[in-house]
Structures are given as C-alpha cells and as structure tokens.
Amino acid sequence: MWVITDPDAVRDVLLGCETFLPDNALTAYSPLSGRSLRILAEVGFTLPPTLASNSSPSHRPIRRTVARFFSPAKVAAVEPLVRQLVEDRLPAVHSALVHRGQADLVELIAADVPARALLHLTGIHDVHLPHLKRWSRDSLELFWGTPCAQSQEELAHSAAEYYAWLRARVRRARASPTDDLLGSLIELGLDDDRVCAAGYFLLVAGQETTSMLISTIFLRLIARPATWRRAANDPAFVARAVETALQQESSVPTWRRTIRESTELAGKSIPAGADLLLTLTGNGGSPDIAFGAGVHRCLGAGLARLQARVVVHATAAALPRLCLAERSPRRIDLLSFSAPERVLAGYAPLHGG
Ligand code: HEM
Numbered sequence: 001m002w003v004i005t006d007p008d009a010v011r012d013v014l015l016g017c018e019t020f021l022p023d024n025a026l027t028a029y030s031p032l033s034g035r036s037l038r039i040l041a042e043v044g045f046t047l048p049p050t051l052a053s054n055s056s057p058s059h060r061p062i063r064r065t066v067a068r069f070f071s072p073a074k075v076a077a078v079e080p081l082v083r084q085l086v087e088d089r090l091p092a093v094h095s096a097l098v099h100r101g102q103a104d105l106v107e108l109i110a111a112d113v114p115a116r117a118l119l120h121l122t123g124i125h126d127v128h129l130p131h132l133k134r135w136s137r138d139s140l141e142l143f144w145g146t147p148c149a150q151s152q153e154e155l156a157h158s159a160a161e162y163y164a165w166l167r168a169r170v171r172r173a174r175a176s177p178t179d180d181l182l183g184s185l186i187e188l189g190l191d192d193d194r195v196c197a198a199g200y201f202l203l204v205a206g207q208e209t210t211s212m213l214i215s216t217i218f219l220r221l222i223a224r225p226a227t228w229r230r231a232a233n234d235p236a237f238v239a240r241a242v243e244t245a246l247q248q249e250s251s252v253p254t255w256r257r258t259i260r261e262s263t264e265l266a267g268k269s270i271p272a273g274a275d276l277l278l279t280l281t282g283n284g285g286s287p288d289i290a291f292g293a294g295v296h297r298c299l300g301a302g303l304a305r306l307q308a309r310v311v312v313h314a315t316a317a318a319l320p321r322l323c324l325a326e327r328s329p330r331r332i333d334l335l336s337f338s339a340p341e342r343v344l345a346g347y348a349p350l351h352g353g
Contacts, residue, residue: 001256001275002268007285009266010278013257014293017055020257022296024275025053026201027256029335030146036156043164050190050198052205052296059295062198065188067299069121069181075302078117082307085113086314093319102325102346105222106215109315110343114210114307118203121303123180127165127203135162136204137332144334163200170195210304212251212332212339217241217312219340220249225323225348231312232320238313242305243287250281250290254336277335323348 004010013020026047032040049055050062089109096103115129138158141147147155170192173182181202185195221228221241231238257276262269270276280290291298298304325344332339 001277002265002270003277003279004266005279005283006266007283007289010280010283010285011289011293013265013276013278014289014296017295019260019263020276021055021260022053022257023049023055024256024258025296026143027053028143030152032142032156033149033152035149036142036152039153039156039160040163043160044167044193045160045163046193047197047200048193050194051201051299058194061188062185062190062194063295063299065184066181066198066202068184069123070299070303072302074121075306078121078303079306079310081120082113082117082310083314085116086311086318089113090318093315097319097345097347102344105218105315105343105345106211106340107342109311110211110214110218113311114214114304115207117303117307118207122202122206123178124169124182124203126169131162131165132203132207134158135165136208138162139200139204140208140332140334140337144336163196166196166199166203167192170199206300206303209251209337210300210307212337213242213245213304214308214311215339215343216249216251217245217308218315218343218345219324219329220245221312221316222322222324222343222345223327225321228316228322229320231316233317235309235313238316239309241312242308245308246281246287246290247285248282249338251339252290252336253281253338254278255280255292256336319345321348321350322346 004013051059051066054062086109089112093103093105093108096108111133112129115132119125119127135158138155139162142152142155142159170182173180174186174192177183182195182199185198221231231241254277257278259270259272259274259276262271291301322345325346329340329342329344332341
C-alpha cells in the first residue's frame with residue numbers, strides 16, 4: 001500500500017475522483033480465508049458498491065437519498081434528544097462511581113448515545129442495540145483488522161448474523177413499505193443486495209466512528225482535571241476540543257483509494273491499480289479532512305460534530321470533578337479505526353489541579 005501523509009497530496013487524491021477511485025474502501029485488509037468466506041456465503045453476504053466504495057453513476061442518487069436523513073435541519077433537530085440520551089445515562093455513571101469508585105465512560109455513554117441518535121434519524125427502531133454494537137465492532141475488526149484464523153471465523157459468524165438480520169429486515173420493508181432509510185432505498189429502485197450493502201455500512205459507520213471520537217475526547221480532556229472542569233463551563237472550549245481531536249487523533253485515521261492510471265504523486269510515480277492509504281489526521285492538515293473530501297465526503301460530519309460537542313459538554317457539566325483511573329487504556333487499533341477501548345474515570349480529589 002502506498003502511504004500518503006502530506007496533507008496537500010491527501011486532499012488532491014480525495015478531490016481527484018477521475019483518477020483516484022474509492023473502489024477498495026471496504027476491501028478486507030486481511031484476506032478472508034475460505035472458511036470465513038463460506039460462513040458469509042451461507043447468508044448470501046455480498047457488498048456491491050453503493051456509497052463509500054462506489055465509483056459508478058449509481059453513487060449520486062444513493063448518496064442523495066441517504067443525505068436527506070442527515071440534512072442540517074434534521075441534525076439540528078436531534079440536539080435535544082442527544083442531550084436527553086446523555087441525561088438518561090448519568091444515573092448509571094453515578095452509580096458506578098459511588099459503588100465501584102470508577103466508571104467506564106465508553107461503555108456507559110460514548111458507545112450508546114450515537115447509536116440511539118442514528119437509529120432515531122434513520123427510523124430503524126427494531127434492532128437490539130447491544131447486538132448492533134457487537135456486530136459493528138466485529139465487522140470493523142473483520143474488514144479493517146488483522147485477526148488470527150480462528151478469530152476471523154468468529155468475526156465472520158458475527159458479520160453473517162448481522163447481515164442475516166439486515167436481509168430479513170429489508171425483506172419486511174419491501175413487503176410493507178416504510179419511509180425509513182431502508183424503505184427509501186427500496187423506493188429508489190435498489191435491489192435487496194444493494195439496500196443491505198448500504199444499510200450494512202451506514203449502521204456501522206454512522207455510530208461507531210462517533211462513539212470512538214467521543215471516547216478519544218473524554219480521554220484527552222479528563223487527563224487534566226482542570227481542562228475537564230473548563231469543558232463543563234465553556235461550550236466554545238468543547239467545540240474547539242472536538243476540532244483539535246479531529247485534527248490530531250481522529251477515529252478514522254486513514255482511508256483508502258485506488259488509482260485508475262499511473263500517476264505522479266508527491267514526487268513518486270505510482271502504478272495503475274495501486275492501493276493508497278491516505279493519512280486523515282495527525283499530519284498538520286485541517287480538521288475537516290478527517291471526514292474526507294469531494295464526492296464521497298462523509299455524510300455524517302455535521303451529526304458527528306454536533307454529537308461530540310453535546311455529549312462531551314453535557315457529561316462534563318454533570319460530572320465536572322473527574323480524573324482518569326487509567327491513563328493508557330487498551331486501544332482499538334485497526335487500519336482505519338482508532339480509539340481507546342475504555343475510559344475509566346473516578347472522582348478527582350478536591351485539591352486536584
Ligand atoms: C467522527 C465521526 C466520523 C468520521 C471521522 C467519519 C469519517 C468518514 C470518512 C473519512 C469517510 C470517507 C470520505 C471519503 O471517501 O472522502 C466517510 C464516509 C462516509 N460517512 Fe462518515 N465519519 C464519521 C461519522 C459518520 C456518521 C455519523 C455518519 C452518518 C450519517 C457517516 C456516514 C458516512 C457515509 C454515508 C459515508 C460515505 C459517503 C459517500 O461515499 O458518498 N459518517 N466518513
């Protein structure tokens with residue numbers, strides 16, 4: 001893989017959609033074994049290009065249909081719900097702090113809130129949330145991780161379970177039309193394989209990435225109790241912290257493109273068909289590039305930013321006196337996804353700075 005880190009070159013690639021194609025965006029980083037492929041084939045698993053990996057003309061109408069669910073007006077309207085979702089989680093956090101002396105803010109807040117907000121916006125209310133979270137994490141690891149043979153098969157079973165649920169859900173939506181996201185894709189004229197492929201990507205990417213970003217911001221801010229206390233009182237400071245995290249340590253640190261014809265890039269001649277790995281964060285580029293650019297730019301950038309701001313500020317305002325109980329937690333560390341697995345916090349001593 002050709003690693004492109006220079007921010008200007010990264011932007012050129014993202015914007016040069018005639019030469020640089022997104023076709024490899026969802027390709028499994030570790031090739032799937034015959035056994036894993038058979039596990040997936042048993043449920044008819046297929047991911048034809050719809051959104052992130054689609055360089056064909058069908059991308060535009062699918063994108064337009066999905067974008068309607070995440071318009072600026074819909075995102076702004078979801079703010080009170082996001083705030084309420086944080087409120088709903090606080091008793092569990094208080095209880096963990098009191099009874100165990102520490103609370104995992106990933107498990108209790110960051111993992112949950114973006115998923116509930118996404119299901120609200122897409123109108124998909126009939127998925128069991130713990131299942132969706134497990135399916136999402138497992139699919140990210142299957143496609144972007146380097147699991148050993150046995151764990152790849154276990155992840156393939158989980159991905160197959162997720163896909164089977166989705167297929168049955170799409171079949172039901174076709175039988176009795178709905179105006180939710182899946183119903184809208186059916187109405188657009190997509191076959192079941194394509195509706196499932198779009199849904200598969202969106203229900204994972206639309207929440208797990210935001211959960212991870214919020215986890216990272218929790219860790220960064222709580223690491224210094226005085227910074228966390230400032231976050232409690234100053235929403236503008238939180239908004240800046242969100243942009244800084246996107247710029248320095250985003251939850252989607254890289255993204256892939258492939259190349260149609262051999263091209264000069266950052267002084268190197270890159271052959272046709274090569275895979276490029278673009279650095280999207282931590283390289284001095286703009287925070288906005290964390291969401292990609294051009295015709296495939298993330299459709300959830302506004303939603304992710306709003307949720308990160310509201311969740312972090314509401315949590316800090318309710319629990320201003322926190323400090324880290326573990327400074328360097330284990331990380332989710334995949335080709336294109338990165339975050340602390342947990343953020344354990346306890347009450348800061350009253351004299352703590
Ligand atoms: C912090 C959170 C998020 C980050 C860092 C992130 C990042 C990205 C990146 C890097 C891409 C590839 C862009 C490109 O190829 O130019 C992308 C695509 C996409 N994202 Fe996000 N994303 C986040 C949250 C969301 C959310 C909340 C949604 C829900 C709507 C979403 C939906 C999508 C979709 C649909 C695409 C494919 C767009 C297309 O190909 O037309 N993302 N995202």
